[in-house]
Amino acid sequence: MCRCDGLLCRGVLLALLGLSPVAAWGGDAGGAVGLGRTATDDEIRAWDIDAAPDGDGLPAGGGTVGEGTGVFAEHCARCHGATGVEGPMAALAGGRGTLATAHPMKTVGSYWPYATTLFDYIRRAMPFDAPQSLTPDQVYAVTAWILFRNGLLEQGAMLNQTTLPRIQMPHRDGFVPDPRPDSR
């Protein structure tokens, strides 16, 4: 973050002191209130579906571009088109080199900074009409296929929790922190 507002500074300061910023918020009730119960590992596992850029959270399993061809044809093509760009819904490839033009085209290949985000999003939200219906292997495979369509994977490639985070996305360094207020 470019700006150092009071709160942020406080957060940084507390972090340096080894305290979580939130611990300093103080509270109406003093300590813990004693509500709720400890979540079990099974309960956490059932909902803990996010994946981070370093691969944290990616499930076991894997899939190849070849397998992804079939997954895409069966579960995705009707909305995204046979090769992922015909629509009617969002184009999933193309647009490289357009971001700084008058007609930018934001796609997985041209805009998304992390390949893990693609896995995470498909796993949680696609297919749109049946979210969370694919197995981890299917999600790896269709992720591989979309990256292949964007020229970011070889035809024979295989994705899993080790290989996926290693993919360098073209727009990886294209994001900047919020510089606002930028006008006065």
Place this chain on the structure above:
Amino acid sequence: MKKSRDTPGSPMIDARHIGPPTRRAFLVGAASALGAAAAHALLAPWPGRAADVPVDPTRVPGAPATDYGRRSTFEHARRLATPQRSRTPLQALHGIVTPSALHFERHHNGVPFIDPARHRLLIHGLVTRPLILTMDELKQFPSTSRLAFVECAGNGGREWQGPAGVTVQDTHGLTSVSEWTGVPLATVLREAGLRPEASWMLAEGSDAAAMTRSLPLARMDTALLCYAQNGEPLRPEQGYPLRLLVPGWEGNTCIKWLRRLKLVSAPRMTREETAKYTDLMPDGAARQFTFEMDAKSVITAPSGGQRVRKPGYVEIRGLAWSGRGRVGQVDVSVDGGRSWRVAQLQTPVLPACHTRFRLDWRWDGREAVLQSRCTDETGYRQPARRELVALRGVNSYYHYNAIQSWKIDERGDVHNVQV
């Protein structure tokens, strides 16, 4: 966009192209108004039919009490809805609170149907004790209420490319104000015990998009976990039974249907904070984590699609707000920004909340361009369109907060223009 326009508050201003019936049927069907039959008919529950309005309501017993109220048959203000969003009719509102039924909507795969008895909030990750909370338990925590706006990051997004909306509902209708009630986020997090490395929080909804954002804890000391809106449980489209509210931040950070908070040490880089809700600049770089909604204002009367009936007195009315605090001052121009007058602010003036402003004006019947300009308590002044476009180009889609211009032509018709 050629949908109905709603009646504005001012008697001097007409809403053109009114869709729903405005027929005045005072006399129709009132022949036996004083008879027992008519009285009985009136005792039927709302909505009463316009045709049943008595000549003199002091001479006929009225309708009985009802278990859940509704508005008069004669009121038609409504949201403009497409499947994934609906817009608040700002031109039809009075004061600063948005009726819950008119609060704008934005969802990413429909409004989920959730039984509150089965809903759970899971808090895990970098905590000393992963927690599961029921709605009953969440309501037992120390509670608090506050007024705050929620504004979609994309409010006005279509205006970047030129004047797109006809009415203020089209151009600014993705912002609404409610009184929100819930428990401070900090209170609930303390219950789970934060580990020192916890600096970001992933919030996830239980809708079909499993809508997810990473949020920096250090800047969220006013965040609430809300279960109520305007005195009653949240509306389904506002996140029933539980939503996050980060006052002043773009609406999508206020995760609805909240089911999971995961404490982490870095943002998870979800699709909604990379592919979406990032602001593309002309050089191809994209601004990320642009949370605050900057100061903004708009004249709601006279506004696009309305007509000023005749020269003479007009009260200019509008709304101003800032995600960075209170509104400090609102200036109004009737000559396209050449000269400005300070508008009167109506109290209360609250942080991260709409503030109502007013200005007396006499329209001389000639073409006029009305503008309003908000300065917030940080000293930030709402930019002219020219200024904003020079800084950000026209392709960033989100966070459009330029000064809005409404042109009144010689007939009194009001148009969306950019000057």
